Amino acid sequence: MISKLIQEIEKKDAPIVVGLDPQLGFLPKHLMEQGIKEYGESLEAVAAAVFEFNKAIIDATYDLIPAVKPQVAMYEQFGVSGMVAYRETVEYAKSKGLVVIGDIKRGDIGSTSGAYAAGHIGTVQVGGKTFLPFDEDMVTVNPYLGSDGVKPFIDVCNKNDRGIFVLVKTSNPSSGEFQDQKIGEKTLYEMVGEKVAEWGADSMDGAYSNVGAVVGATYPEQGRVLRKLMPHTYILVPGYGAQGGKGEDLVDFFNEDGLGAIVNSSRGIIAAYTKSDYAKFGEKHFADASRQAVVDMLADIRGAIAAGK
Protein backbone atom coordinates (compact mmCIF):
# COMPACT_ATOMS: atom_id res chain seq x y z
CA MET A 1 0.00 0.00 0.00
CA ILE A 2 2.83 2.48 0.75
CA SER A 3 4.04 2.04 -2.84
CA LYS A 4 0.58 3.03 -4.07
CA LEU A 5 0.58 6.09 -1.80
CA ILE A 6 4.07 7.07 -3.04
CA GLN A 7 2.94 6.65 -6.64
CA GLU A 8 0.03 9.04 -6.05
CA ILE A 9 2.29 11.50 -4.19
CA GLU A 10 4.74 11.53 -7.12
CA LYS A 11 2.04 11.72 -9.77
CA LYS A 12 0.51 14.81 -8.16
CA ASP A 13 3.81 16.20 -6.79
CA ALA A 14 1.95 16.51 -3.53
CA PRO A 15 3.36 15.05 -0.29
CA ILE A 16 0.24 16.13 1.55
CA VAL A 17 -2.95 14.70 2.96
CA VAL A 18 -6.16 16.53 3.77
CA GLY A 19 -7.54 15.75 7.21
CA LEU A 20 -11.31 15.34 7.08
CA ASP A 21 -12.08 16.26 10.70
CA PRO A 22 -15.53 17.84 10.52
CA GLN A 23 -16.21 19.47 13.86
CA LEU A 24 -19.71 20.83 14.35
CA GLY A 25 -18.39 24.38 14.34
CA PHE A 26 -16.96 23.99 10.82
CA LEU A 27 -20.13 22.81 9.12
CA PRO A 28 -21.59 25.52 6.91
CA LYS A 29 -25.05 26.63 7.99
CA HIS A 30 -26.74 25.68 4.73
CA LEU A 31 -25.55 22.05 5.05
CA MET A 32 -26.80 21.81 8.64
CA GLU A 33 -30.13 23.33 7.64
CA GLN A 34 -30.45 20.88 4.77
CA GLY A 35 -29.69 17.98 7.15
CA ILE A 36 -32.21 19.18 9.73
CA LYS A 37 -34.83 19.73 7.04
CA GLU A 38 -34.44 16.08 6.02
CA TYR A 39 -33.89 14.39 9.42
CA GLY A 40 -35.06 16.89 12.06
CA GLU A 41 -32.76 18.02 14.87
CA SER A 42 -30.88 14.74 15.19
CA LEU A 43 -27.54 13.02 14.93
CA GLU A 44 -28.65 11.76 11.50
CA ALA A 45 -28.96 15.39 10.40
CA VAL A 46 -25.39 16.18 11.48
CA ALA A 47 -24.10 12.99 9.86
CA ALA A 48 -25.78 13.90 6.58
CA ALA A 49 -24.28 17.40 6.74
CA VAL A 50 -20.85 15.93 7.52
CA PHE A 51 -20.97 13.66 4.50
CA GLU A 52 -22.10 16.44 2.16
CA PHE A 53 -19.33 18.66 3.54
CA ASN A 54 -16.68 15.98 2.94
CA LYS A 55 -18.03 15.13 -0.48
CA ALA A 56 -17.79 18.75 -1.64
CA ILE A 57 -14.23 19.07 -0.30
CA ILE A 58 -13.17 15.81 -1.94
CA ASP A 59 -14.76 16.89 -5.24
CA ALA A 60 -12.90 20.21 -5.09
CA THR A 61 -9.46 18.80 -4.21
CA TYR A 62 -9.07 15.18 -5.30
CA ASP A 63 -7.13 16.03 -8.47
CA LEU A 64 -4.49 17.84 -6.38
CA ILE A 65 -3.97 15.41 -3.50
CA PRO A 66 -3.00 11.76 -3.07
CA ALA A 67 -4.87 11.02 0.14
CA VAL A 68 -7.35 12.05 2.80
CA LYS A 69 -7.22 11.33 6.53
CA PRO A 70 -10.61 11.23 8.22
CA GLN A 71 -10.25 11.52 12.01
CA VAL A 72 -12.74 8.94 13.27
CA ALA A 73 -13.34 10.76 16.58
CA MET A 74 -15.06 13.56 14.68
CA TYR A 75 -17.58 11.01 13.38
CA GLU A 76 -17.75 8.77 16.44
CA GLN A 77 -18.83 11.81 18.47
CA PHE A 78 -22.11 11.66 16.55
CA GLY A 79 -22.72 8.03 17.49
CA VAL A 80 -23.84 5.37 15.05
CA SER A 81 -24.99 8.01 12.54
CA GLY A 82 -21.52 9.51 12.61
CA MET A 83 -20.01 6.12 11.87
CA VAL A 84 -22.29 5.83 8.84
CA ALA A 85 -20.90 9.16 7.60
CA TYR A 86 -17.36 7.90 8.28
CA ARG A 87 -17.96 4.76 6.23
CA GLU A 88 -19.54 6.76 3.39
CA THR A 89 -16.63 9.22 3.42
CA VAL A 90 -14.07 6.40 3.14
CA GLU A 91 -16.00 4.88 0.27
CA TYR A 92 -16.48 8.15 -1.58
CA ALA A 93 -12.81 9.15 -1.25
CA LYS A 94 -11.72 5.77 -2.59
CA SER A 95 -14.12 6.11 -5.52
CA LYS A 96 -12.16 9.27 -6.44
CA GLY A 97 -8.86 7.37 -6.41
CA LEU A 98 -7.68 8.74 -3.08
CA VAL A 99 -5.75 6.70 -0.53
CA VAL A 100 -7.67 6.79 2.76
CA ILE A 101 -5.77 6.96 6.03
CA GLY A 102 -8.18 6.31 8.90
CA ASP A 103 -6.91 8.27 11.89
CA ILE A 104 -8.20 5.83 14.48
CA LYS A 105 -5.22 5.57 16.91
CA ARG A 106 -6.39 2.15 18.07
CA GLY A 107 -4.22 -0.30 19.97
CA ASP A 108 -5.05 -2.98 22.54
CA ILE A 109 -4.04 -6.48 23.64
CA GLY A 110 -3.42 -8.93 20.79
CA SER A 111 -6.86 -10.43 20.21
CA THR A 112 -8.50 -7.03 20.50
CA SER A 113 -6.05 -5.32 18.14
CA GLY A 114 -6.83 -8.18 15.78
CA ALA A 115 -10.50 -7.22 15.87
CA TYR A 116 -9.71 -3.55 15.17
CA ALA A 117 -7.42 -4.57 12.30
CA ALA A 118 -10.11 -6.84 10.80
CA GLY A 119 -12.77 -4.13 11.06
CA HIS A 120 -10.70 -1.28 9.63
CA ILE A 121 -8.16 -2.67 7.16
CA GLY A 122 -9.14 -6.32 6.99
CA THR A 123 -12.08 -8.56 6.32
CA VAL A 124 -14.78 -10.34 8.31
CA GLN A 125 -16.32 -13.61 7.20
CA VAL A 126 -20.03 -14.27 7.77
CA GLY A 127 -21.06 -17.68 6.51
CA GLY A 128 -19.96 -17.80 2.87
CA LYS A 129 -19.59 -14.03 2.46
CA THR A 130 -16.65 -11.71 3.08
CA PHE A 131 -17.11 -8.14 4.29
CA LEU A 132 -14.77 -5.13 4.54
CA PRO A 133 -16.44 -3.30 7.43
CA PHE A 134 -14.75 0.15 7.35
CA ASP A 135 -12.31 -0.53 4.51
CA GLU A 136 -9.63 2.14 5.02
CA ASP A 137 -6.32 1.70 3.15
CA MET A 138 -4.21 2.65 6.14
CA VAL A 139 -4.82 3.46 9.81
CA THR A 140 -2.94 5.02 12.71
CA VAL A 141 -2.00 2.81 15.68
CA ASN A 142 -1.08 3.57 19.32
CA PRO A 143 2.04 1.69 20.55
CA TYR A 144 1.60 1.93 24.35
CA LEU A 145 0.82 -1.81 24.68
CA GLY A 146 3.99 -2.91 22.85
CA SER A 147 4.56 -5.42 20.05
CA ASP A 148 1.61 -7.67 20.64
CA GLY A 149 -0.75 -4.71 20.36
CA VAL A 150 0.74 -3.70 17.00
CA LYS A 151 1.55 -7.00 15.29
CA PRO A 152 -2.07 -7.97 14.53
CA PHE A 153 -2.32 -4.79 12.44
CA ILE A 154 0.91 -5.67 10.60
CA ASP A 155 -0.35 -9.19 9.91
CA VAL A 156 -3.42 -7.72 8.23
CA CYS A 157 -1.23 -5.22 6.31
CA ASN A 158 0.83 -8.11 4.97
CA LYS A 159 -2.19 -10.18 4.10
CA ASN A 160 -4.30 -7.48 2.45
CA ASP A 161 -1.66 -4.97 1.27
CA ARG A 162 -2.64 -2.21 3.66
CA GLY A 163 -0.57 0.13 5.81
CA ILE A 164 -0.33 1.63 9.29
CA PHE A 165 1.29 4.66 10.89
CA VAL A 166 2.35 4.08 14.49
CA LEU A 167 2.35 7.05 16.89
CA VAL A 168 5.96 7.88 17.73
CA LYS A 169 6.13 11.60 18.60
CA THR A 170 2.74 13.27 18.54
CA SER A 171 2.11 16.91 17.62
CA ASN A 172 0.31 18.05 20.79
CA PRO A 173 1.86 20.35 23.43
CA SER A 174 2.04 17.68 26.17
CA SER A 175 3.39 14.90 23.94
CA GLY A 176 6.76 15.18 25.69
CA GLU A 177 5.31 14.31 29.10
CA PHE A 178 5.94 10.62 28.50
CA GLN A 179 7.35 10.44 24.95
CA ASP A 180 10.40 12.65 25.70
CA GLN A 181 11.41 10.83 28.88
CA LYS A 182 14.93 9.48 28.83
CA ILE A 183 15.40 5.74 29.06
CA GLY A 184 19.15 5.36 29.44
CA GLU A 185 20.63 7.33 26.56
CA LYS A 186 17.46 7.40 24.46
CA THR A 187 14.07 8.99 24.70
CA LEU A 188 10.89 6.92 24.71
CA TYR A 189 10.00 8.24 21.24
CA GLU A 190 13.38 7.08 19.92
CA MET A 191 12.82 3.68 21.46
CA VAL A 192 9.36 3.48 19.86
CA GLY A 193 10.88 4.70 16.58
CA GLU A 194 13.44 1.90 16.65
CA LYS A 195 10.65 -0.60 17.23
CA VAL A 196 8.68 0.83 14.31
CA ALA A 197 11.71 0.34 12.06
CA GLU A 198 12.09 -3.21 13.37
CA TRP A 199 8.39 -4.04 12.92
CA GLY A 200 8.48 -2.51 9.45
CA ALA A 201 11.37 -4.63 8.21
CA ASP A 202 8.97 -7.53 7.70
CA SER A 203 6.51 -5.41 5.76
CA MET A 204 8.58 -3.76 3.01
CA ASP A 205 6.74 -2.59 -0.11
CA GLY A 206 9.43 -1.14 -2.40
CA ALA A 207 11.89 1.26 -0.76
CA TYR A 208 9.56 1.91 2.18
CA SER A 209 7.62 -0.18 4.64
CA ASN A 210 3.88 -0.51 5.04
CA VAL A 211 4.57 0.25 8.72
CA GLY A 212 4.94 4.02 8.96
CA ALA A 213 5.22 6.47 11.86
CA VAL A 214 3.44 9.58 13.10
CA VAL A 215 5.76 12.46 14.02
CA GLY A 216 4.33 15.94 14.62
CA ALA A 217 5.34 18.92 12.46
CA THR A 218 5.49 20.88 15.71
CA TYR A 219 8.67 19.00 16.68
CA PRO A 220 11.11 19.47 13.77
CA GLU A 221 14.24 18.58 15.78
CA GLN A 222 12.76 15.28 16.86
CA GLY A 223 11.65 14.77 13.27
CA ARG A 224 15.27 15.09 12.11
CA VAL A 225 16.44 12.48 14.63
CA LEU A 226 13.62 10.08 13.81
CA ARG A 227 14.09 10.49 10.04
CA LYS A 228 17.64 9.10 10.42
CA LEU A 229 16.61 6.42 12.90
CA MET A 230 13.91 4.99 10.60
CA PRO A 231 15.24 5.39 7.03
CA HIS A 232 12.64 3.11 5.42
CA THR A 233 9.69 4.38 7.42
CA TYR A 234 7.18 6.76 5.88
CA ILE A 235 6.33 9.56 8.27
CA LEU A 236 2.82 10.95 8.56
CA VAL A 237 3.26 14.51 9.80
CA PRO A 238 0.28 16.14 11.54
CA GLY A 239 0.39 19.58 13.13
CA TYR A 240 0.96 21.70 10.02
CA GLY A 241 -1.09 24.89 9.88
CA ALA A 242 -3.63 25.24 12.66
CA GLN A 243 -1.37 23.52 15.21
CA GLY A 244 1.59 25.78 14.32
CA GLY A 245 3.84 23.75 11.98
CA LYS A 246 5.26 25.62 8.94
CA GLY A 247 6.67 24.44 5.59
CA GLU A 248 10.23 25.28 6.63
CA ASP A 249 9.86 23.06 9.72
CA LEU A 250 9.17 20.06 7.52
CA VAL A 251 12.30 19.79 5.41
CA ASP A 252 14.06 17.33 7.68
CA PHE A 253 11.11 14.97 7.77
CA PHE A 254 11.90 14.08 4.13
CA ASN A 255 14.64 11.79 2.85
CA GLU A 256 17.10 12.83 0.18
CA ASP A 257 14.94 11.10 -2.43
CA GLY A 258 12.33 13.79 -1.72
CA LEU A 259 10.08 11.09 -0.27
CA GLY A 260 9.53 9.66 3.18
CA ALA A 261 6.98 12.10 4.56
CA ILE A 262 3.38 13.11 3.99
CA VAL A 263 2.13 16.25 5.69
CA ASN A 264 -1.42 16.52 7.01
CA SER A 265 -3.50 19.63 7.31
CA SER A 266 -7.06 19.42 8.63
CA ARG A 267 -8.58 22.64 9.89
CA GLY A 268 -6.29 24.73 7.66
CA ILE A 269 -7.94 23.16 4.60
CA ILE A 270 -11.46 22.12 5.52
CA ALA A 271 -12.25 25.22 7.58
CA ALA A 272 -10.33 27.58 5.24
CA TYR A 273 -13.53 29.51 4.50
CA THR A 274 -13.65 30.64 8.15
CA LYS A 275 -10.17 32.28 7.94
CA SER A 276 -9.64 35.86 6.80
CA ASP A 277 -7.30 34.76 3.96
CA TYR A 278 -10.12 32.86 2.29
CA ALA A 279 -13.17 34.76 3.52
CA LYS A 280 -13.77 36.11 0.02
CA PHE A 281 -15.04 32.69 -1.07
CA GLY A 282 -17.92 32.88 1.40
CA GLU A 283 -19.53 30.09 3.38
CA LYS A 284 -21.51 28.65 0.45
CA HIS A 285 -18.28 28.20 -1.51
CA PHE A 286 -16.36 26.56 1.35
CA ALA A 287 -15.07 23.85 -1.00
CA ASP A 288 -13.46 26.41 -3.34
CA ALA A 289 -11.77 27.94 -0.32
CA SER A 290 -10.47 24.48 0.57
CA ARG A 291 -9.08 24.03 -2.93
CA GLN A 292 -7.26 27.36 -2.74
CA ALA A 293 -5.88 26.41 0.70
CA VAL A 294 -4.56 23.15 -0.81
CA VAL A 295 -2.90 25.09 -3.65
CA ASP A 296 -1.27 27.44 -1.11
CA MET A 297 -0.15 24.57 1.15
CA LEU A 298 1.41 22.79 -1.83
CA ALA A 299 3.32 25.94 -2.81
CA ASP A 300 4.59 26.34 0.76
CA ILE A 301 5.72 22.74 1.06
CA ARG A 302 7.17 22.37 -2.44
CA GLY A 303 9.06 25.62 -1.88
CA ALA A 304 10.40 24.49 1.47
CA ILE A 305 11.56 21.15 0.07
CA ALA A 306 13.23 22.85 -2.92
CA ALA A 307 14.95 25.40 -0.65
CA GLY A 308 16.08 22.65 1.72
CA LYS A 309 17.80 20.60 -0.98
Place this chain on the structure above:
Amino acid sequence: MISKLIQEIEKKDAPIVVGLDPQLGFLPKHLMEQGIKEYGESLEAVAAAVFEFNKAIIDATYDLIPAVKPQVAMYEQFGVSGMVAYRETVEYAKSKGLVVIGDIKRGDIGSTSGAYAAGHIGTVQVGGKTFLPFDEDMVTVNPYLGSDGVKPFIDVCNKNDRGIFVLVKTSNPSSGEFQDQKIGEKTLYEMVGEKVAEWGADSMDGAYSNVGAVVGATYPEQGRVLRKLMPHTYILVPGYGAQGGKGEDLVDFFNEDGLGAIVNSSRGIIAAYTKSDYAKFGEKHFADASRQAVVDMLADIRGAIAAGK
Protein backbone atom coordinates in the same frame (compact mmCIF):
# COMPACT_ATOMS: atom_id res chain seq x y z
CA MET B 1 -19.74 7.93 39.10
CA ILE B 2 -17.09 5.96 41.02
CA SER B 3 -19.23 6.31 44.16
CA LYS B 4 -22.14 4.75 42.27
CA LEU B 5 -19.92 1.89 41.10
CA ILE B 6 -18.63 1.34 44.66
CA GLN B 7 -22.19 1.34 45.99
CA GLU B 8 -23.14 -1.39 43.50
CA ILE B 9 -19.97 -3.38 44.30
CA GLU B 10 -20.77 -3.24 48.04
CA LYS B 11 -24.46 -4.01 47.59
CA LYS B 12 -23.67 -7.17 45.62
CA ASP B 13 -20.40 -7.96 47.44
CA ALA B 14 -18.93 -8.32 43.99
CA PRO B 15 -15.76 -6.44 42.98
CA ILE B 16 -16.06 -7.83 39.47
CA VAL B 17 -17.09 -6.78 36.00
CA VAL B 18 -18.14 -9.00 33.11
CA GLY B 19 -16.39 -8.19 29.83
CA LEU B 20 -18.86 -8.33 26.96
CA ASP B 21 -16.37 -9.10 24.17
CA PRO B 22 -18.37 -11.18 21.72
CA GLN B 23 -15.93 -12.66 19.22
CA LEU B 24 -17.48 -14.46 16.26
CA GLY B 25 -16.18 -17.78 17.58
CA PHE B 26 -18.11 -17.45 20.85
CA LEU B 27 -21.54 -16.85 19.34
CA PRO B 28 -23.76 -19.90 19.76
CA LYS B 29 -24.86 -21.43 16.47
CA HIS B 30 -28.55 -20.95 17.09
CA LEU B 31 -28.13 -17.19 17.56
CA MET B 32 -26.10 -16.87 14.36
CA GLU B 33 -28.68 -18.93 12.48
CA GLN B 34 -31.46 -16.74 13.82
CA GLY B 35 -29.57 -13.61 12.72
CA ILE B 36 -28.90 -14.99 9.25
CA LYS B 37 -32.53 -16.09 8.92
CA GLU B 38 -33.61 -12.51 9.58
CA TYR B 39 -30.88 -10.52 7.78
CA GLY B 40 -29.14 -12.97 5.41
CA GLU B 41 -25.39 -13.56 5.57
CA SER B 42 -24.49 -10.02 6.59
CA LEU B 43 -22.90 -7.86 9.25
CA GLU B 44 -26.44 -7.02 10.40
CA ALA B 45 -26.96 -10.72 11.11
CA VAL B 46 -23.85 -10.91 13.28
CA ALA B 47 -24.78 -7.70 15.06
CA ALA B 48 -28.24 -9.07 15.85
CA ALA B 49 -26.68 -12.28 17.19
CA VAL B 50 -24.21 -10.28 19.27
CA PHE B 51 -26.96 -8.26 20.90
CA GLU B 52 -29.09 -11.34 21.66
CA PHE B 53 -26.01 -13.02 23.13
CA ASN B 54 -25.25 -10.04 25.38
CA LYS B 55 -28.87 -9.63 26.38
CA ALA B 56 -29.10 -13.24 27.53
CA ILE B 57 -25.86 -12.96 29.52
CA ILE B 58 -26.95 -9.69 31.12
CA ASP B 59 -30.34 -11.23 32.01
CA ALA B 60 -28.61 -14.23 33.60
CA THR B 61 -26.05 -12.26 35.64
CA TYR B 62 -27.19 -8.71 36.39
CA ASP B 63 -28.37 -9.51 39.91
CA LEU B 64 -24.87 -10.76 40.81
CA ILE B 65 -22.65 -8.09 39.26
CA PRO B 66 -22.25 -4.31 39.49
CA ALA B 67 -20.99 -3.63 35.98
CA VAL B 68 -20.26 -4.81 32.47
CA LYS B 69 -17.39 -3.81 30.22
CA PRO B 70 -18.13 -4.10 26.52
CA GLN B 71 -14.90 -4.06 24.46
CA VAL B 72 -15.80 -1.79 21.56
CA ALA B 73 -13.31 -3.44 19.15
CA MET B 74 -15.44 -6.58 19.19
CA TYR B 75 -18.37 -4.54 17.86
CA GLU B 76 -16.39 -2.13 15.66
CA GLN B 77 -15.01 -5.13 13.77
CA PHE B 78 -18.53 -5.61 12.40
CA GLY B 79 -18.69 -2.06 11.06
CA VAL B 80 -21.65 0.24 11.52
CA SER B 81 -23.94 -2.71 12.35
CA GLY B 82 -21.56 -3.69 15.13
CA MET B 83 -21.71 -0.17 16.53
CA VAL B 84 -25.50 -0.43 16.60
CA ALA B 85 -25.14 -3.60 18.70
CA TYR B 86 -22.67 -1.79 20.96
CA ARG B 87 -25.08 1.08 21.54
CA GLU B 88 -27.96 -1.33 22.20
CA THR B 89 -25.82 -3.32 24.62
CA VAL B 90 -24.88 -0.20 26.60
CA GLU B 91 -28.52 0.83 26.76
CA TYR B 92 -29.79 -2.60 27.78
CA ALA B 93 -27.16 -3.03 30.50
CA LYS B 94 -28.04 0.37 31.95
CA SER B 95 -31.73 -0.52 31.92
CA LYS B 96 -30.82 -3.41 34.23
CA GLY B 97 -29.06 -1.06 36.67
CA LEU B 98 -25.54 -2.01 35.63
CA VAL B 99 -22.68 0.46 35.41
CA VAL B 100 -21.26 0.32 31.88
CA ILE B 101 -17.52 0.66 31.34
CA GLY B 102 -16.83 1.15 27.63
CA ASP B 103 -13.44 -0.38 26.91
CA ILE B 104 -12.54 2.03 24.14
CA LYS B 105 -8.88 2.90 24.93
CA ARG B 106 -9.19 6.18 23.05
CA GLY B 107 -6.72 9.03 23.40
CA ASP B 108 -5.61 11.75 20.97
CA ILE B 109 -4.65 15.43 20.84
CA GLY B 110 -6.86 17.73 22.92
CA SER B 111 -9.61 18.68 20.48
CA THR B 112 -9.89 15.09 19.26
CA SER B 113 -10.00 13.60 22.75
CA GLY B 114 -12.73 16.14 23.40
CA ALA B 115 -14.75 14.66 20.55
CA TYR B 116 -14.29 11.11 21.87
CA ALA B 117 -15.28 12.25 25.35
CA ALA B 118 -18.40 13.98 24.03
CA GLY B 119 -19.43 10.95 21.98
CA HIS B 120 -18.88 8.33 24.67
CA ILE B 121 -19.47 9.91 28.10
CA GLY B 122 -20.73 13.35 27.17
CA THR B 123 -23.36 15.09 25.13
CA VAL B 124 -23.70 16.58 21.67
CA GLN B 125 -25.97 19.52 20.92
CA VAL B 126 -27.88 19.66 17.62
CA GLY B 127 -29.97 22.80 17.34
CA GLY B 128 -32.17 22.81 20.45
CA LYS B 129 -31.72 19.13 21.28
CA THR B 130 -29.12 17.30 23.36
CA PHE B 131 -27.94 13.78 22.51
CA LEU B 132 -25.89 11.19 24.38
CA PRO B 133 -24.38 9.33 21.42
CA PHE B 134 -22.93 6.18 23.03
CA ASP B 135 -23.76 7.00 26.65
CA GLU B 136 -21.35 4.79 28.60
CA ASP B 137 -20.86 5.56 32.32
CA MET B 138 -17.11 5.14 32.19
CA VAL B 139 -14.49 4.52 29.49
CA THR B 140 -10.86 3.46 29.27
CA VAL B 141 -8.29 5.99 28.01
CA ASN B 142 -4.78 5.64 26.54
CA PRO B 143 -2.21 8.03 28.09
CA TYR B 144 0.54 8.00 25.40
CA LEU B 145 -0.20 11.61 24.33
CA GLY B 146 0.11 13.01 27.86
CA SER B 147 -2.10 15.37 29.87
CA ASP B 148 -3.75 17.21 27.03
CA GLY B 149 -4.97 13.91 25.56
CA VAL B 150 -6.54 12.90 28.90
CA LYS B 151 -7.85 16.16 30.36
CA PRO B 152 -10.80 16.54 27.91
CA PHE B 153 -12.12 13.22 29.24
CA ILE B 154 -11.71 14.43 32.84
CA ASP B 155 -13.52 17.67 32.04
CA VAL B 156 -16.49 15.66 30.78
CA CYS B 157 -16.31 13.37 33.84
CA ASN B 158 -16.52 16.41 36.10
CA LYS B 159 -19.34 17.99 34.12
CA ASN B 160 -21.53 14.89 33.69
CA ASP B 161 -20.48 12.70 36.67
CA ARG B 162 -18.81 10.01 34.61
CA GLY B 163 -15.53 8.14 35.05
CA ILE B 164 -12.44 6.96 33.19
CA PHE B 165 -9.78 4.31 33.69
CA VAL B 166 -6.39 5.30 32.24
CA LEU B 167 -4.09 2.53 30.96
CA VAL B 168 -1.13 2.29 33.33
CA LYS B 169 0.20 -1.29 33.19
CA THR B 170 -1.67 -3.44 30.70
CA SER B 171 -2.24 -7.18 31.03
CA ASN B 172 -0.70 -8.35 27.74
CA PRO B 173 2.64 -10.20 27.47
CA SER B 174 4.51 -7.35 25.74
CA SER B 175 3.18 -4.57 27.98
CA GLY B 176 6.63 -4.24 29.52
CA GLU B 177 8.30 -3.34 26.24
CA PHE B 178 7.68 0.36 26.85
CA GLN B 179 5.73 0.47 30.13
CA ASP B 180 8.48 -1.21 32.20
CA GLN B 181 11.32 0.95 30.88
CA LYS B 182 13.24 2.79 33.58
CA ILE B 183 13.16 6.56 33.53
CA GLY B 184 15.69 7.50 36.19
CA GLU B 185 14.61 5.56 39.28
CA LYS B 186 11.05 4.89 38.12
CA THR B 187 9.40 2.85 35.42
CA LEU B 188 7.19 4.44 32.80
CA TYR B 189 4.12 2.77 34.34
CA GLU B 190 4.97 4.31 37.72
CA MET B 191 5.34 7.70 36.08
CA VAL B 192 1.96 7.26 34.36
CA GLY B 193 0.49 6.05 37.66
CA GLU B 194 1.70 9.20 39.44
CA LYS B 195 0.10 11.30 36.71
CA VAL B 196 -3.17 9.40 37.08
CA ALA B 197 -3.16 10.15 40.81
CA GLU B 198 -2.43 13.81 40.05
CA TRP B 199 -5.16 14.07 37.38
CA GLY B 200 -7.58 12.31 39.69
CA ALA B 201 -7.09 14.73 42.57
CA ASP B 202 -9.37 17.22 40.81
CA SER B 203 -12.07 14.63 40.25
CA MET B 204 -12.74 13.11 43.66
CA ASP B 205 -16.14 11.47 44.26
CA GLY B 206 -16.08 10.26 47.87
CA ALA B 207 -12.94 8.36 48.95
CA TYR B 208 -11.98 7.60 45.36
CA SER B 209 -11.52 9.57 42.16
CA ASN B 210 -13.52 9.37 38.96
CA VAL B 211 -10.12 8.97 37.28
CA GLY B 212 -9.17 5.32 37.67
CA ALA B 213 -6.37 3.16 36.28
CA VAL B 214 -6.02 -0.08 34.34
CA VAL B 215 -3.49 -2.53 35.79
CA GLY B 216 -3.38 -6.13 34.55
CA ALA B 217 -4.03 -9.07 36.89
CA THR B 218 -1.11 -10.76 35.15
CA TYR B 219 1.31 -8.37 36.89
CA PRO B 220 0.59 -8.68 40.64
CA GLU B 221 3.91 -7.22 41.77
CA GLN B 222 3.39 -4.11 39.71
CA GLY B 223 -0.16 -4.01 41.05
CA ARG B 224 1.16 -3.89 44.61
CA VAL B 225 3.48 -0.97 43.78
CA LEU B 226 0.77 0.94 41.91
CA ARG B 227 -1.83 0.34 44.65
CA LYS B 228 0.41 2.26 47.10
CA LEU B 229 1.33 4.92 44.55
CA MET B 230 -2.30 5.77 43.78
CA PRO B 231 -4.22 5.33 47.05
CA HIS B 232 -7.40 7.09 45.86
CA THR B 233 -7.43 5.55 42.39
CA TYR B 234 -9.83 2.74 41.55
CA ILE B 235 -8.06 0.01 39.60
CA LEU B 236 -9.76 -1.85 36.76
CA VAL B 237 -8.00 -5.21 36.60
CA PRO B 238 -8.22 -7.12 33.32
CA GLY B 239 -6.42 -10.38 32.66
CA TYR B 240 -8.19 -12.62 35.19
CA GLY B 241 -9.08 -16.07 33.87
CA ALA B 242 -8.39 -16.58 30.18
CA GLN B 243 -5.27 -14.36 30.26
CA GLY B 244 -3.84 -16.24 33.26
CA GLY B 245 -4.60 -14.08 36.33
CA LYS B 246 -5.85 -15.93 39.46
CA GLY B 247 -7.77 -14.80 42.56
CA GLU B 248 -4.69 -15.06 44.77
CA ASP B 249 -2.82 -12.70 42.43
CA LEU B 250 -5.39 -10.00 43.05
CA VAL B 251 -5.18 -9.43 46.78
CA ASP B 252 -2.70 -6.58 46.57
CA PHE B 253 -4.77 -4.67 44.05
CA PHE B 254 -7.26 -3.95 46.84
CA ASN B 255 -6.92 -1.38 49.61
CA GLU B 256 -7.38 -2.25 53.29
CA ASP B 257 -10.98 -1.02 53.07
CA GLY B 258 -11.61 -4.01 50.77
CA LEU B 259 -12.23 -1.56 47.94
CA GLY B 260 -10.08 0.03 45.26
CA ALA B 261 -10.20 -2.66 42.58
CA ILE B 262 -12.68 -4.22 40.19
CA VAL B 263 -11.64 -7.38 38.38
CA ASN B 264 -12.73 -8.07 34.83
CA SER B 265 -13.31 -11.42 33.23
CA SER B 266 -14.47 -11.64 29.63
CA ARG B 267 -13.95 -14.95 27.86
CA GLY B 268 -13.99 -16.83 31.20
CA ILE B 269 -17.61 -15.74 31.70
CA ILE B 270 -19.18 -15.17 28.31
CA ALA B 271 -17.62 -18.19 26.65
CA ALA B 272 -17.92 -20.40 29.74
CA TYR B 273 -20.17 -22.83 27.85
CA THR B 274 -17.22 -23.71 25.57
CA LYS B 275 -15.04 -24.82 28.55
CA SER B 276 -15.09 -28.36 29.91
CA ASP B 277 -16.06 -27.14 33.42
CA TYR B 278 -19.34 -25.80 32.10
CA ALA B 279 -19.95 -28.02 29.09
CA LYS B 280 -22.86 -29.69 30.89
CA PHE B 281 -24.97 -26.59 30.34
CA GLY B 282 -24.77 -27.03 26.56
CA GLU B 283 -24.60 -24.35 23.89
CA LYS B 284 -28.27 -23.43 24.05
CA HIS B 285 -27.92 -22.64 27.75
CA PHE B 286 -24.77 -20.54 27.37
CA ALA B 287 -26.20 -17.85 29.64
CA ASP B 288 -26.70 -20.31 32.52
CA ALA B 289 -23.07 -21.36 32.07
CA SER B 290 -22.09 -17.69 32.30
CA ARG B 291 -24.07 -17.30 35.52
CA GLN B 292 -22.32 -20.30 37.06
CA ALA B 293 -18.93 -18.91 35.94
CA VAL B 294 -19.78 -15.61 37.69
CA VAL B 295 -20.71 -17.50 40.88
CA ASP B 296 -17.41 -19.40 40.73
CA MET B 297 -15.38 -16.25 40.01
CA LEU B 298 -17.02 -14.47 42.94
CA ALA B 299 -16.16 -17.38 45.27
CA ASP B 300 -12.54 -17.33 44.07
CA ILE B 301 -12.14 -13.60 44.53
CA ARG B 302 -14.05 -13.28 47.80
CA GLY B 303 -11.99 -16.19 49.16
CA ALA B 304 -8.72 -14.63 48.05
CA ILE B 305 -9.61 -11.26 49.60
CA ALA B 306 -10.68 -12.92 52.88
CA ALA B 307 -7.50 -15.02 53.01
CA GLY B 308 -5.37 -11.98 52.22
CA LYS B 309 -6.76 -9.87 55.06
